[in-house]
Amino acid sequence: MKIDLSGKTALVSGSTAGIGFATARGLAQAGARVILNGRKADALAKAADTLRAEVSGADLVTFAGDLATVQGVEALLAQVPAVDILVNNLGIFNPQDFFETPDSEWTRFFETNVMSGVRLSRAYAPGMVQRKWGRIVFISSESGLNIPVEMIHYGFSKTAQLAVSRGLAKRLAGTGVTVNAVLPGPTLSEGVEEMLADEVKRAGKPVAEVAADFVKAHRSTSIIQRAATVDEVANMIVYVCSPQASATTGAALRVDGGVVDTIA
Incomplete structure (x- = not known):
């Protein structure tokens, strides 16, 4: 299978390292124009230099800003008004006991892991619908199904992503825009x-x-x-972003190594 994303513009939030960077690299290798995002300009520049060295002719745009905030999303939209592929990868995790996790941490996790994707999807999906083609992917986690006792606040945010992903897929039914969630396990x-x-x-x-x-x-x-390696997870994400995945929508696709003990 040869995935060709030439002529498509892809945004990967939180893409200076980890799964986000591996996904950006995979999309660039498939010919997409990729918007790299990170909060720190130096880390963003380093990621862009690395990606250009690894992918000959990579077409990259960088955006330094915190997409967990309304202001960050607004600044991005001013610079990049439309994308064809949106990978909502931005996320944080931190083990902390339920009884020691204050309201502020619940709010921080919700704003970063959930609302960043909500705001970006709300902004970019209408243009995809107009063009009759688009891909939106939420990077959830097996922790959204198998809530980890050591970080319930994280599991909650990942379950919320699954609800948003499934609901938005149904909202965009028949438009040519697919919405899916990818659930990595330990990576x-x-x-x-x-x-x-x-x-x-x-x-x-x-x-x-x-x-x-x-x-x-x-x-x-x-x-x-x-x-898993970050590339193993990114392979699934890139496929879901491809034209070949046109009949896959509303799905929760696990790349968890079989951690979730179910046949469905």
Whole structure:
């Protein structure tokens, strides 16, 4: 299968590292014009330089701004008024016990993980409908189905993304615009590497091995018995953004290594 996104413009929110960067790279490799986004100008410039080095002829636009805020989204829309592909990847996670998680953290997670995608979808979907083609993808998580006891506030936000994704797909029925959610499981992103750094130092093992140990201990239902790579997750996202995925909408597509113990 050859995915060709030539002539399409794709926005990936939160794309300076991790799954977001891997997705931006995959979309650029498929020929899309890609808008990279991050809050810090230096990290954004570094990501753009890396992507240009890895993808010959990559057509990139950078936007430095916090898309978890109304002001950030408004500034983006002034610079990029229309896109064909929207990947709502921006997200945060942080383990914290339910009884120690204040209102401010619930609000921060909701604004970042949920409302960023709501605002961007509300802004960009009408243009997609007018052009009779578009792709909107929410990057949720297996934690939206399998709520982690150590970060209930995170699981809540990921479940909310599934509700928005499914509802918006139904709202856009018959328009040529598809809306889907992709649900990664444990993934060896920079954020996870940082979370495991102390254990890597203590155990003296490679980070991939420590991540596998974590999966076996804390996500024992995993069938692959390891963390996925960011590219493995990005492969699914890029496919869902493609013309080939035209009959896939309203779906929750798991790239969780089998962590969620269900046949559906």
